[in-house]
Amino acid sequence: MNDVILTEILISDFQEKTARKFYFNEGINIITSSENHVGKSSLIKSIYYTLGAEVNFDDSWNKLSKIYSVKFRLGNQNYQVVRYTKKFAVLQNENLLLLTDDVSHELAKKLEEIFDFGIYLPNKNNQKVELAPPVFSYMPYYIDQDLGWSEIYNSFNNLGQYKKDDRLKSLYYHLGIYNKKTIKLMSDKDIVNQELKKLESESEKIQTVIETLSSEINNIVPASNIEELERNLTISKNKIDELVKVVALKRNEIQKLEGLSQGHKFQLALIEKKEKISINEKSVKNEFLCPICGYRLNNEIFKIVEINHGLITKKYATEQISFQISKLEEDLKNKKIEYISLMKNLKKEEDLSIDDKSNYENYLTQRGLEKTINSLNIKYDNNLTQRNELVEKIKDINKELKDLPTKENVESIYKDFVIQNLLSLGAWESSYEEKIGILKPIKAQGTLLNKIILAQEVALFQTIENLDLKITKFPFVIDSPRGNEASKLSSYEILKLIINIDSLKQIIISTVDFENYRKDLNYTGKIEITFLNDKRKLLNEKMYEENVSEIESLFELFSENRDS
Known part of the structure; x- marks a missing residue:
């Protein structure tokens, strides 16, 4: 199994002596309430924040006074990531694997090993291809209430070290077009091409010198001995x-x-x-x-x-x-x-x-x-031999790359799913036909914006499923998908599309009044529902007391290793 399944999140404020623990199940998880300002968004934001991403918390939420712990399952292994300010601890079956404050390198590398999934992008400053921070692994799996519904794949902060076009190209990793092997093959191909160009340039110089010397020697009367x-x-x-x-x-x-x-x-x-x-x-x-x-x-x-x-x-x-x-x-x-x-x-x-x-x-x-x-003739012959060897290497690399999903095929499948989703949401317009593309998302405004963003993100997961890719998938976390919807029908269409995503093992949705739609959705699978009622009381003293031993052990984890 290549799906990451969240099992638990613990958030504790050491200043207020408050905490909250939530449990998640495989399948559909709904966090709902009858009104706003009960902490749904803070809970949702904390999930990928704990795993190394940066999000836009509400001003009233002091993230620096809190310690966060997320537990998840991958295959038959249990893992835990703990975050305190900018420090991270990674554990496997309660054994410490890593303690670091280096997200871009150490945490990214460790999570790449655990997830067997990583994204490599060219740095904007030096164009050097590098392992990107973990946030790019989560990018299509999270829609933020504040940022995610204004522009697609725009839910996380601090992504500016890479150009926007390159950030979108990270989607190719989720679609199997790019992967670690692909990047290595492409990197090897670039190196071979550079060597080939160097040899070709050297060959031209050798030929020029041979021609010049041959002309020179013809002007000399040869001696007998x-x-x-x-x-x-x-x-x-x-x-x-x-x-x-x-x-x-x-x-x-x-x-x-x-x-x-x-x-x-x-x-x-x-x-x-x-x-x-x-x-x-x-x-x-x-x-x-x-x-x-x-x-x-x-x-x-x-x-x-x-x-x-x-x-x-x-x-x-x-x-x-x-x-x-x-x-x-x-x-x-x-x-x-x-x-x-x-x-x-x-x-x-x-x-x-x-x-x-x-x-x-x-x-x-x-x-x-x-x-x-x-x-020089010997050198030219050696040069030719090396060039022929490099040409064969490039052919072998191209053959391996050819076996991977092609962009054209993936784009075609993706486009069909986008159209299908837009039709189901009542948001299809014929003008979108030529605008649909993985790296060039459809842009829209007004009441259709939520539907257009959602249709494209869901199409991404459907394309992954259609291609039967053995690739790591993460929980799809959505905050307030009905935020801009004026009608109950539109809200119903959105919720129905989300909960019927068969390609994902776990979906976590934060939305108001879910019970008003549950019966009409006719969803036969299990739905885990959590109700939040207390305004601005996501964390409380009682939960802190119930989990104080675990909370203290998490603080001790960072304290004991402060000098390591």
């Missing part, structure tokens, strides 16, 4: 090294000859300044140093002249020195010719070396590009 290039480079380098050595030697020879030639020219200039040069032992020993610059005169020239003539004359010295200069100039000329030739050969070898290096670099570039392209 790396070994040949390296060998040519080594040979070229050795040739250049040898030529550099020869060029250096040749340059040294030239520099030496130029030095000798300059020396002889200096001697010649010196001789021309003197009439006669005598040579003796002292001058020979001193190697004919120039007294001005310290240059050594060529000793050999003076020795030759001395042997042949014994006397050095200016004319003879001049002839000999000029001859030496002429011979040196001839040698110097030849050496320079050789040097120029060597430099040309060196330049040629260097140019050849540069070409080899260029080929070598081209080869390396080509080899590098080919390696890169091969690597």
Whole structure:
């Protein structure tokens, strides 16, 4: 069984020392009176307030001075939720499961586990899908006297953390279109789609790079092999090294000859300044140093002249020195010719070396590009494989989603029930035909408003029953369904529609003068009726005394765990 059945509610005011306990049965529960202001609405509001929703209590009702306890049955398990201000205790068979003041997370999670039902909605601020507070599980199951009859599904407070359209989409969970599995599948699908888009973008980039590199590699002349290039480079380098050595030697020879030639020219200039040069032992020993610059005169020239003539004359010295200069100039000329030739050969070898290096670099570039392209092709193939796997995942998810009720089918069933209910209430108009939709409720004003709201909410339950959904259902709690009805017939039609909802195991109705309609309703099932007569005396001292032990234990529950 997936129906939550309320069994009991206890409300106690610790300041006034008053309390009230009500018992509920499976089926139809009527809370009635002969007049208003006896506490029917406060009792009705307290049910889902205790279970974690926020409602609009009357100003005279001090909710903060009261402790609330609701007991319910789900399957063969008994549960209890206790609320004191913003603190909650959840018990199973009198064993404490949770004590918290966190409704949106801790209480919501625990009740989701108990009910095996939860609603996930995108937060308005960050669009992150999250488990919604418990109130959204109760939203279609409660019609408030003050708020619920002015706009459909408008009976609870503090729903603003979600957009109105998303709040209405919570109805899809009650209709089996969405559920925890659906949300996980849809979330998984979104993640897979994001991964797929990322891979597709990456694939496009890889293709662009491959095309660019392929174009680049086509402009490079391929080399034969790396070994040949390296060998040519080594040979070229050795040739250049040898030529550099020869060029250096040749340059040294030239520099030496130029030095000798300059020396002889200096001697010649010196001789021309003197009439006669005598040579003796002292001058020979001193190697004919120039007294001005310290240059050594060529000793050999003076020795030759001395042997042949014994006397050095200016004319003879001049002839000999000029001859030496002429011979040196001839040698110097030849050496320079050789040097120029060597430099040309060196330049040629260097140019050849540069070409080899260029080929070598081209080869390396080509080899590098080919390696890169091969690597990118492998990456592209892996990318393609991953994309194909993700596409298959999406197909599998879509197949699972396809097995769930489709929106189109559900909408069609729902629409038929809305029309049927409006007809039974005498509120049908042909203009509603195109306006009926789960997420776009019919809007109306005036005397038909109650009937139109009720027709749509009841159609929701009828659709759930028609689809045979194994989904958790909650008690349908309705406060003052006849509030705006001027005629007894209209009141009768409304009550008849409500008590004949076969799809729900428990219905709780608060209404005035129910006994005036009971006989005409011809309802054969059991109806549990509670009469309230004392004005503004829903809670009383006598009930407090009868339940003081339980009330005190509930207060102790929060007191003992205050620091936990």
